[in-house]
Amino acid sequence: MMQIMASVVRFKFGFTSVRMRNWLVGISILVLVLIFIIRYEQSDHKLPTNHTVDGSGVEAAKKPHFMTLEHLDYLFSIKSFSGEEEEEESNCLLVWSHMRPFLERPDALPEAAQGVEEATLAMKQLFVLINKEKQASSMVSKETRRNCPGFVTASDEDLSGLGTVLELPCGLTQDSSITLVGIPDEHSISFQIQLLGSGISGETSRSIILHYNVSFSKPSIVQNTWTEKLGWGNEVRCPCHGSFKNQIVDELPLCNKQSGRTTLEESSNDDATMDFSLSIANFPFLKGSPFTATFWFGLEGFHTMINGRHETSFAYREKLEPWLVSAVKVSSGLKMLSALATRLPIPDDHASLIIEEKFKAPSLSGTRIELLVGVFSTGNNFKRRMALRRSWMQYEAVRSGEVAVRFLIGLHTNKQVNLEMWREAKAYGDIQFMPFVDYYGLLSLKTVTLCILGSKVIPAKYIMKTDDDAFVRIDELLWSLKEKPSTALLYGLISFDSSPDREQGSKWYIHKKEWSLDSYPPWAHGPGYIISHDIAKFVVKGHRQRDLRLFKLEDV
Secondary structure (H helix, E strand, O other), X not given: OHHHHHHHOOOOOOOOOXXXXXXXHHHHHXXXXXXXXXXXXXXXXXXXXXXXXXXXXXXXXXXXXXXXOOOHHHHOOOOOOOOOOOHHHHHHHOOHHHHHHHXXXXXXXXXXXXXXXXXXXXXXXXXXXXHHHHHHOOOOOHHHHOOOOOOEEOOHHHHHOOEXXXXXXXXXXXXXXXXXXXXXXXXXXXXXXXXXXXXOOOOOOOOEEEEXXXXXXXXXXXXXXXEOOOEEXXXXXXXXXXXXXXXXXXXXXXXXXXXXXXXXXXXXXXXXXHHHOOOOOOOOOOOOOOEEEEEEEOOOEEEEEEOOEEEEEEXXXXXXXXXXXXXXXXOOOEEEEEEEEEOOOOOOOOOOOOOOHHHOOOOOXXXXXXXXXXXXXXXXXXXXXXXXXHOHHHOHHHHOOOEEEEEEEEEOOOHHHHHHHXXXXXXXXXXXXXXXXXXXXXXXXXXXXXHHHHHHHOOEEEEEEEEOOOOOOHHHHHHHHOOOOOOOOEEEEEEOOOOOEOOOOOOOEOOOOOOOOOOOOOEEEEEEEEEEHHHHHHHHHHHHOOXXXXXXXXXX
């Protein structure tokens, strides 16, 4: 979160009143604008088909032919969530029908097939829930409203047996936490704590989003992931050695350097072989002694505190993100005393509240608006979206319709979360659903969707992308745009010197086949950037004609 806010505060048009003073960035943005203008003039506004980043000999790929992914016919036959042509339901699917060409490309993103398959299952489950709700009564029962509680605790029955100790009906979100109190058995050589996925994809076994293995034979903590399709990932062992020693997650080290170190180690060298000569006295877990373990969820990964001290961190892995977690499981060798999950995602009670008009999306005139703001959000971030509706979405420019704000959200693997999103979309009218499950690797499809939304569905002079944890100063933004050109504009915090992450298992891992060069071209940071209407049309047309290829990182 701090990294995002540090980036956000540097924008000139600002999420704060602080403006960029770096003249180099300003000149570079001007150069980008000139490049766009020159390219447009030279090409007579036609799309380039053989563009290379730096003339280093990277050949343009051949245009891929369309293919049909299984499940697409079902998804794109949907006109509304209930099957009825109700305006409030169809309004949240305005860009849905435009997405098929991008999902059936053979060079589609690796997660596309899985995201589409799981979206099909999610939609079928959602239809069942919606129909049940409509057949019951207009007022949703209190029992239904408890399906997404703010916290859950384990019962005595759950704690007494082995296996699942907590069920998380609507997953986890950033800053959620799980606290377990237990006693390792005197005779055990190890025990495991697992955070399990929801298993919507039809696999016979649930994915393990985090496997936390504590070993006493050679005191260590091993963290890993597992899926039925890919098996075990690369383990992270604490105490760590080799390349893991200097890695950080959310500014925290992978392992607490003091855990398990002997007095001899502390006064001598730091050799890798010495890292495993551990002192039981310093190891955070002791047989027969109670411990308190708190797992909390940051921007980049899982973090674990044992008895009040940070011990381990573990970066999120691709397609194994915290919102997928649906249960906590423990193994033999551990006597559980209590289990509690807090700060869980809670939706507003749309059925029992009278929704104030000022929180609903205002009607648009039908003519081109000044600015469309697309907010990238995930399904169970209910509170973040509501915080935005209550804060910067109350600017007069937004309420008057000069600026439109829309949340772009993919489906969730949890059916209850999808039901709550459907209720939210009906209540506020500011959500656009995507025909795929919301994996990080599919974020660039949201970028394309935003370009479609701003060029075809809600035509806007400028299109902005931001996230649901950013505060947008709409007044500063509009004032700043008055001085900017209305064409060939890319405006934001531009990075000029960055390179691909080549570490396998990383959330941002890029294979050389995806990007062969050692550095990226200049790009705008994801927390907030603006493009002009013509660039949005350029992106949409380029993808429709398959002149532009899909790349899984969503930043421009």
